[in-house]
Amino acid sequence: MTPTQRKYAEHAADGATLAEIAVACGTTSEAVRAASYRGGFKVRNPLEIQNYRETAEKMRPLDAVNYLLDVIEFLTPALSDQHPIDAWGLKLAPMERRLLAILYDAKGECAPRERLMDVLYSDQLNDAPSDKIINVLICKLRQKIPAGVSIATHWGRGFSLHFERGGTR
Numbered sequence: 176m177t178p179t180q181r182k183y184a185e186h187a188a189d190g191a192t193l194a195e196i197a198v199a200c201g202t203t204s205e206a207v208r209a210a211s212y213r214g215g216f217k218v219r220n221p222l223e224i225q226n227y228r229e230t231a232e233k234m235r236p237l238d239a240v241n242y243l244l245d246v247i248e249f250l251t252p253a254l255s256d257q258h259p260i261d262a263w264g265l266k267l268a269p270m271e272r273r274l275l276a277i278l279y280d281a282k283g284e285c286a287p288r289e290r291l292m293d294v295l296y297s298d299q300l301n302d303a304p305s306d307k308i309i310n311v312l313i314c315k316l317r318q319k320i321p322a323g324v325s326i327a328t329h330w331g332r333g334f335s336l337h338f339e340r341g342g343t344r
Contacts, residue, residue, distance in 0.1 A: 180214035183207050187218045194242030198234060203241065217284070265319050270295055274312050278326065278336035287333040309334075 176184065179200075186196040196207045196218065211218050227246055231239040258276045267275065277286055277294055292306050313334055317326055323339045 176214045177210075180210045180216070183210050184214055184216040187211065187216050191218070192242065193218050193245050194234070194238060197241060198238045263321055265321075267316075267319065271312055271316055271319070274309075275316055275320070275336070278334060281335060283335055283337055285329045285333045285335050289333075291333065 182200060183196050186199055191199065193207050193211075197203055200207070207218065227243065231242055234242060258272075258279070260272070260275050260279050265275075273295055274291065277291060288306055288309055291309050295309075295312075296304070313326055313328075320326070325337050325339065327335045327337055329335065
């Protein structure tokens with residue numbers, strides 16, 4: 176690992192997101208992302224932040240834009256028309272598909288319950304159902320996902336998707 180990658184990895188170990196590391200190190204989110212892939216360290220998922228607006232308002236304008244672009248980049252695959260989970264051939268309701276896509280895109284990391292609610296019900300902010308609906312959707316998904324794929328519960332936090340050896344990817 177290069178000295179620069181080590182510096183980024185130290186910030187990542189402290190729980191910083193791509194944008195936060197970029198701000199702290201005076202670089203771009205793209206540079207941090209590339210270094211994280213090459214250096215093999217994980218960066219905090221931007222969806223774990225409790226309040227995007229509040230976080231962005233504390234940043235310089237350019238850093239806030241990069242941070243919000245990271246959030247959008249993370250959310251976009253789950254909301255798009257095509258996703259790798261579509262190749263599994265599952266019969267999923269739209270909310271089930273969106274939830275499974277979010278878990279898939281989290282790459283084994285815990286997707287926090289609050290962020291799942293934000294993504295699933297972003298169009299119904301004033302009329303969103305109880306967060307217990309996530310439990311119902313997870314229960315339905317567990318019955319539908321292929322062998323070799325499982326959904327782990329992180330009590331009090333959220334859920335993650337895992338692939339066993341030979342599991343569908």
